[in-house]
Each structure stands twice: as C-alpha cells, then as structure tokens.
Amino acid sequence: MQMGEGVEWGLHCCVTLGWLKDEGPVSIRRLAAWFDLPQEYLKKRLQALTRAGILASTPGARGGFSLAKPPEHITMMDVVTALEGPAEAFRCVEIRQRGAGAEGGQFRRPCGISTAMRRAELAWRRELAGQTIADLMAGAAPSGERTRRNYARLRG
Amino acid sequence: MQMGEGVEWGLHCCVTLGWLKDEGPVSIRRLAAWFDLPQEYLKKRLQALTRAGILASTPGARGGFSLAKPPEHITMMDVVTALEGPAEAFRCVEIRQRGAGAEGGQFRRPCGISTAMRRAELAWRRELAGQTIADLMAGAAPSGERTRRNYARLRG
Numbered sequence: 001m002q003m004g005e006g007v008e009w010g011l012h013c014c015v016t017l018g019w020l021k022d023e024g025p026v027s028i029r030r031l032a033a034w035f036d037l038p039q040e041y042l043k044k045r046l047q048a049l050t051r052a053g054i055l056a057s058t059p060g061a062r063g064g065f066s067l068a069k070p071p072e073h074i075t076m077m078d079v080v081t082a083l084e085g086p087a088e089a090f091r092c093v094e095i096r097q098r099g100a101g102a103e104g105g106q107f108r109r110p111c112g113i114s115t116a117m118r119r120a121e122l123a124w125r126r127e128l129a130g131q132t133i134a135d136l137m138a139g140a141a142p143s144g145e146r147t148r149r150n151y152a153r154l155r156g
Numbered sequence: 157m158q159m160g161e162g163v164e165w166g167l168h169c170c171v172t173l174g175w176l177k178d179e180g181p182v183s184i185r186r187l188a189a190w191f192d193l194p195q196e197y198l199k200k201r202l203q204a205l206t207r208a209g210i211l212a213s214t215p216g217a218r219g220g221f222s223l224a225k226p227p228e229h230i231t232m233m234d235v236v237t238a239l240e241g242p243a244e245a246f247r248c249v250e251i252r253q254r255g256a257g258a259e260g261g262q263f264r265r266p267c268g269i270s271t272a273m274r275r276a277e278l279a280w281r282r283e284l285a286g287q288t289i290a291d292l293m294a295g296a297a298p299s300g301e302r303t304r305r306n307y308a309r310l311r312g
Contacts, residue, residue: 001157001158001159001160001240001245002157002243002245002247003157003245003246003247004157005247005249007246008246008247008248008249008251008269009251011269012251012252012269015269016257030256033255033256034255034256034257035251035252035254035255035257036251036254036255036256037251037254037255076269076272076273076276084157087158089157089158089159089245090159090163090164091158091159091161091164092164093161093164095164095165095168095191095192095193096168096191096299098191098192098193099189099190099191099192099193100186100189100190100192100306100310101172101190101191101302101303101306103302103306104302104305104306105299105302106298107299109296111296112291112292112295112296113164113167113168113171113232113292116232116283116284116287116291116292117232117284119283120232120279120280120281120283120284121280123276123279123280123282123283124276124277124279124280125276126279127272127275127276127279128272128273128276131272135268135272136268136269136272139268140265140267140268142262143252143261143263146257146259146260146261147257149260150256150257150259150260154256
C-alpha cells in the first residue's frame with residue numbers, strides 16, 4: 001500500500017508557498033526548479049490542489065500558484081485527500097456474505113474486520129487532520145528563511 | 157491509496173481457520189468455495205501468510221491450511237504486513253534537499269512532513285496491532301457457530 005509521490009510534492013509546495021506568500025503567485029516553472037521535479041507532473045498535482053480549494057491559480061505571464069487560504073486552515077489531511085482521493089485504504093466487499101460459508105447467515109452487525117480497519121484509518125486521519133501547513137512552517141523556521149533568501153536571489 | 161483485496165480475504169480466512177481449528181487443515185478448494193473467491197489468487201495470499209508464519213500448510217490429499225499459532229498471537233497488523241509488505245505508505249524522497257530551494261541548506265533535522273506522516277502511520281499500526289484474530293473471533297460468535305455448522309454439513 002503506497003501513497004503517490006505527489007503527496008510529498010504537494011505538501012512541500014504548500015509549505016513553500018506559505019513562506020513565499022508576500023511574493024505573489026509562484027510560476028510552475030519556478031516551483032518545479034525549486035525541488036528539481038518534472039514540471040508537467042507537478043502541474044497536475046497542483047491543479048488537483050487548486051480544484052480542492054487549497055491553492056489558487058493565477059493565469060498570465062506573471063501568474064502561478066499561491067495558497068488559497070491561510071496556512072493554518074489547510075491540514076495535511078486536506079492535501080492528502082485532494083491528491084489521493086477520499087476513499088478509505090481498506091475496501092470491504094463483504095466476502096463473508098458470499099459462498100458456502102454464508103449459508104443461513106443473517107449478518108445484522110457490521111463486519112468486525114471492517115470496523116477495526118475503519119478505526120485504524122480514523123486514527124491515521126485524526127493525526128493528519130491535526131497538523132496544518134502553518135504547523136509545518138513553524139516547525140522548520142530555518143528552511144523558511146533560506147526559502148525567502150533563495151527566492152529573492154532567483155528573482156533578482 | 158488502496159490496500160489490496162487480499163487483505164480482506166486473508167483476515168477472513170484466518171478468522172475462519174480459527175473457528176475450524178478442531179477440523180484439521182482446510183483445503184484451498186474449500187476455503188475458496190467458502191467465500192466464493194478465485195482459488196489460485198487466494199492460494200497466493202495464503203502462501204504469503206504461510207511464509208510469514210501465520211498459517212501452516214499441510215501437503216497431501218487431506219492437506220490444506222490451518223493457523224500456525226494461537227489466534228490471540230496473530231494481530232491484524234501481522235496479516236496486513238504479510239500481505240502488503242512492511243513498507244510505510246508514505247515514502248519520503250527528501251525533495252527538500254533538491255533543486256534551487258535547497259541551496260545553502262543544512263537539513264540537520266528530519267523533515268517535519270515525513271515526521272508527521274510517520275506519526276499518523278504509527279497511530280494506524282498501533283490500532284491494527286492491538287486487534288488479534290482471537291478478538292475478531294470473539295466479536296462475531298454467531299458467525300463462528302454458523303461456520304462450524306456449515307463446515308460439518310460440507311464434510312458430511
């Protein structure tokens with residue numbers, strides 16, 4: 001079970017755009033160069049974040065991406081859901097109700113396996129929903145300083 | 157991010173083999189019919205559980221699969237790891253250290269994104285490690301009764 005690589009890309013871009021909020025939109029070309037990522041693939045991920053209302057996309061020669069709302073209102077869970085979809089990792093297809101084993105079955109209660117899987121997934125979601133882009137920015141202040149410094153040099 | 161369907165299969169087979177422990181090994185043919193699953197695909201999953209020491213495989217005409225240890229010593233996490241591998245769902249490739257953004261970087265501390273992802277994954281693992289096959293059996297006692305009844309009819 002693997003998350004797509006786009007999750008790491010999207011989270012780092014959100015944190016970076018948070019640090020560069022006074023610079024206006026950052027072009028996809030610059031964001032791709034920032035992390036040495038393939039521009040077209042990165043663009044697809046940032047467009048998904050835009051559709052989810054996490055990023056704003058400004059068209060035009062001076063356009064690019066910026067955070068659509070304050071970083072304390074964007075959780076890691078929001079970013080993961082926008083990029084990986086809302087589906088739970090465990091899909092229960094109720095095999096207990098099929099085949100020779102199910103004969104004479106009633107199955108009034110939800111499957112214990114499915115319930116336990118959901119509980120584990122909720123614990124995971126709770127952790128990610130409790131961590132915002134602002135928290136990540138605050139936890140890496142030296143990187144924020146370097147980001148602003150390097151970006152100023154890039155523009156200068 | 158999706159778990160393979162084999163996880164549901166594997167967990168239900170473990171619970172069913174727990175209920176049928178007095179019956180000796182259960183053939184792959186019967187287990188597949190039990191849940192109306194494709195025999196060859198199911199066999200691959202049960203072989204993975206056997207390699208992980210969760211199931212025991214007995215060869216021969218009266219052979220089949222059984223639990224390799226008491227159900228209270230097999231956790232849901234054990235089964236998921238045997239079937240999905242031990243890798244974490246989030247793979248950090250340290251893109252923060254690449255490209256124009258990393259210039260002048262030191263990165264002495266672990267990445268906050270990676271740390272938060274790991275914390276969430278640990279919460280998920282903790283839940284699954286706290287739930288055993290014996291717990292699942294105990295939580296579905298009527299299904300255990302039906303399983304034994306249907307199996308006796310199948311053999312009779």
